[in-house]
Amino acid sequence: MTDFETHPDQYNHWKLSVDGPIARLVMSVAEERPHQVGVSHSAMGAAPGQAELRPQTPTAPTYRLKLNSYDLGVDIELADAVQRLRFEHPGVKVVVVSSAISNVFCAGANILMLAASTHPFKVNFCKYTNDTRCSIEDASAGSGQRWIAALGGTASGGGYELALACDDIVLIDDGNSAVSLPEVPLLGVLPGTGGLTRLVDKRKIRRDLADVFSTTAEGCKAKKALEWKLVDATFPRSKFEQAITDRAARAAQAPSNKDGARGIRLSPLAPKVSADRIEYRHVSLEIDAAKRLATLTLRGPQEPAPASVAALHELASESWSLRAMRELDDALCKLRFDFPEIGLVLLKTTGDMDRVLAWSDFLATHRDDWLVQEIALHTARTLRRLDGMAKSLFALATPGSCFGGVLLEAALACDRVYMLNDSNRPVELGISAINDGHLPMQTGLTRLQARLLAEPERAAKLAKEPGKLDTDAAMSAGLVTVAPDEIDWEDDVRLAIEERVSMSPDALTGMEASLRFCGPETTDSKIYGRLTAWQNWIFTRPNATGEHGALKLYGQPERPKFDWRRT
């Protein structure tokens, strides 16, 4: 089982230090430590010697993470650092990302690892690293952090894509160091972490210059990189460190409502893992491998909503809102990487609706507090991870469920919502102030807006009228797909499940991506929707991954052979 939990004390590849408002994140990848998937001892209750360890990419030859190239293990640590900086160090206003290796910032994703891994792993790896890049941009936009990429050496491929996720890219002007996206010319694939979209849509680099850049393996050195706006500034070696220090210090002057705030510690989730079940405090994930079916149950809060912001700070990472969403996020990552054959996730909730709504309202009401703000932003990110699952999602609302507020969003992220229609056993959906724009999708829409795209006024009205809706009301509000009565429920749901898991997984992924992200597009949604689709396609083509494909042959003397037909 892939372990997505880590802690700065355990990092192999990054050094995180915090000095007042300025954090430094130094990439120092340990060559000899490629990612291993370990079944953690405590979770399995196994003695250390019994722990099963297999390389993340089973068919891979051992690879070395040379030149700050990265694999999943490196990115899990980066994601952890991004997250902890926000919760544990709210006073940080500037994050400087740099490299411990001279002349090299980062060589991007490790090619040997990619070439040897399965198609599903490649796609999930790219999605995970995209999520991490988006979380950096979310920290800039939502938490007022300024991320500075201090490129003291060459940043190629994923290395430059990491820089593209930062606000400020500074490249050393030493006659050698360059930024580059060599994937197309060298590997026959696309930059896998949003690079092309960030070039033209985020940085708005001229598309013809982006074309030249993305087809030039050696990339651009300082002068041209600055001229083409691929970087924001360049400095000679003698002035580089000082320039970074100055830029960081200047950005650290920015006003903040978090000055003096005391961070909270993110406690370990440490779920109990068995072969067919992952059990967290508020989340359970049950796997039925034979049916290719997972059941994800989210439990509502045991305790009432905090009486005050101070009370929330007291609860800190044990608060239901934060802990439940961290658990959900962890479960989603495991679902992606460790259960590729699961085709359908049934989403259930149990608990007290009023408490869920009270917690949700609390988040919406107190967003001027930094911790509430961070929890709301984290909730939004987790829900976007749910939107982006390459699995079918059905929500099942039955008596005892509590799809309200934050958990209503989870239901609305699903492809379908089934709700029991039985006057003897009532079920409700609940709307809270949190549903009114606090938890946007990648497209910028709320999930109510996406669901009611034809009726924006109705979506707006619903969002402004918090309360509970019984099955009839929820049906007429347009929030429910099917509402079988007590006689039909079992058969209807069973048949829908059986049908869904019998369909082509590829067609379902393409269909769901097309239907879920209706409406407008943003840089984020273009990365996930359009670029991922192209990437998915290109990864499966013999020109990239066939026996004579460019990715497959990378580093070998043989030249790739292409089927030249353009499609």
Place this chain on the structure above:
Amino acid sequence: MTDFETHPDQYNHWKLSVDGPIARLVMSVAEERPHQVGVSHSAMGAAPGQAELRPQTPTAPTYRLKLNSYDLGVDIELADAVQRLRFEHPGVKVVVVSSAISNVFCAGANILMLAASTHPFKVNFCKYTNDTRCSIEDASAGSGQRWIAALGGTASGGGYELALACDDIVLIDDGNSAVSLPEVPLLGVLPGTGGLTRLVDKRKIRRDLADVFSTTAEGCKAKKALEWKLVDATFPRSKFEQAITDRAARAAQAPSNKDGARGIRLSPLAPKVSADRIEYRHVSLEIDAAKRLATLTLRGPQEPAPASVAALHELASESWSLRAMRELDDALCKLRFDFPEIGLVLLKTTGDMDRVLAWSDFLATHRDDWLVQEIALHTARTLRRLDGMAKSLFALATPGSCFGGVLLEAALACDRVYMLNDSNRPVELGISAINDGHLPMQTGLTRLQARLLAEPERAAKLAKEPGKLDTDAAMSAGLVTVAPDEIDWEDDVRLAIEERVSMSPDALTGMEASLRFCGPETTDSKIYGRLTAWQNWIFTRPNATGEHGALKLYGQPERPKFDWRRT
């Protein structure tokens, strides 16, 4: 060579009739006439007996176009009808599309044809049919036509997608007839002609209902189809024909500035085709198969711009603006279908810049005339076909070229613009009023806006200042990618060409699609950008087209076998 020219007199599959403001287009597919690619006799100078005829899908078993299913031949006729209605029958305000077969409107793209055809053909076929559907929507939006889909029987797959391109979908309520998109559940592929995007983005159908609809092979009959807004109206058999007549008559009441307008006849293009060259009056396409390189030369007008709108009507389809763009469009279609291995198109122009600008200005100035309007809209559609080429595009501006106005758009559609920088042999680019919003891309942006996405003010200023720019001015305006001097030109261009054609064609397609369509997205751009990418991927997956794939096995007793991993 695929022949995209036809005429209502030659239609095999459609019956077109015009009665005052109402046209009827009846689908009556000749089962026994699948599309054959003929090398036309006149073009080849061959005697009839020598004409080479091969089936469009060389490896296909003979297929029959049962139940109004369609192939490329059927769609070429539809595209011709859409085009002719606009130019030849400007008085038409309503087009009713119906079927000659009782109980069946259209069964969609022929599955046996699709299953047997190559991947490039499948992708190009879907793109071509998409272009046709978009041209219907362009006729609604641009020419004020109202398209009514009269579904007197079941419309499945591409049949319903054709209806989705219409403004008004009327389904017979006979207890049997349904609309459906059975591709995902039956074939393991996506609807290939924009269906999913048109469901949620054009018709804004609730995405969860769209999910149920798109996974239900039998689709929805009248009652549910109406309830879910999949259709606009339903009528029982006894009232169906009358209802269609009434709706058509009502729509024909709409005011129009074209009442009494006399159409123009679209004359045949009849290019001269030889093995490595297609020669039109204003367009030449040269093929260098060994280098995987095509050179497309557009010649400016021989005659000055018309002195008046009346003079343009006199020239009719022989006018440079219309003829040159029809020729370009035809050449682009041939490039797509008949030259799959061509990786790079060099775009050149020759002619008199002032004349090109005068013609371009004329189109911008007189758009209140219906014919000018149609020519401008046609020009915009042709340029969008250029934007959507799965080939690299380099424009070469050298002495004697005339990249101005309409032809400047063609240059700006390219991935790169090379312009000679030699004071002894000056070259200019020309901006006309036509470049100021008259020829939008699929994204809704002008090509100036797309090129200068970071500087919308500069794009606006340029568009408002018609005139000619020498190389220095064009460079500083941001319209030129590389401007080598006379010493470097030959080597620079040759190297760029050699490098480009050596790269992975798949990676280039994905990269170009990502860079060309920067900025906002529309239903159209989502269909071409996102949906096409997913479709491309799914078509290549063994789950669809492998030996045991669902598309491959369609109609056979064997059940498909899927690799269940979701990605």
